[in-house]
Amino acid sequence: MLSQDQFAACMDALIQVGVVKKVKARSGHDELIQLDLPVDRLAGRIVAAGYEEPPEGEDFVSWFAVVLVKVLLDEKGIVVSGEELAGMASIVLGFISESSAMRALESKFDRPVISRGRQKGKR
Numbered sequence: 001m002l003s004q005d006q007f008a009a010c011m012d013a014l015i016q017v018g019v020v021k022k023v024k025a026r027s028g029h030d031e032l033i034q035l036d037l038p039v040d041r042l043a044g045r046i047v048a049a050g051y052e053e054p055p056e057g058e059d060f061v062s063w064f065a066v067v068l069v070k071v072l073l074d075e076k077g078i079v080v081s082g083e084e085l086a087g088m089a090s091i092v093l094g095f096i097s098e099s100s101a102m103r104a105l106e107s108k109f110d111r112p113v114i115s116r117g118r119q120k121g122k123r
Contacts, residue, residue, distance in 0.1 A: 010087040035095040
């Protein structure tokens, strides 16, 4: 688990590399961080980097997060320790996992379910 300082340093590096970006919330008061991957060129860069075959199953997402961060760091000429790479990859993995969980929830329900409040005196 990353300490608060390590998390902040990894997040700053991911912003510098262009993996995540800060955006204003709809309210305009808060600042949010969102994943901002250059998807259009990403697959080609990962293939061109010559990494080994990706693992199958659950391990693929973790592998992808590490390779993604490594390719983008190499492209920017940024050298980090293995621990820093793992920290940045875990943050990217968190974004990916959260996004997947939200899609799964959204696809489970066709439409929002709104329940009626209890009427006074009825159960």
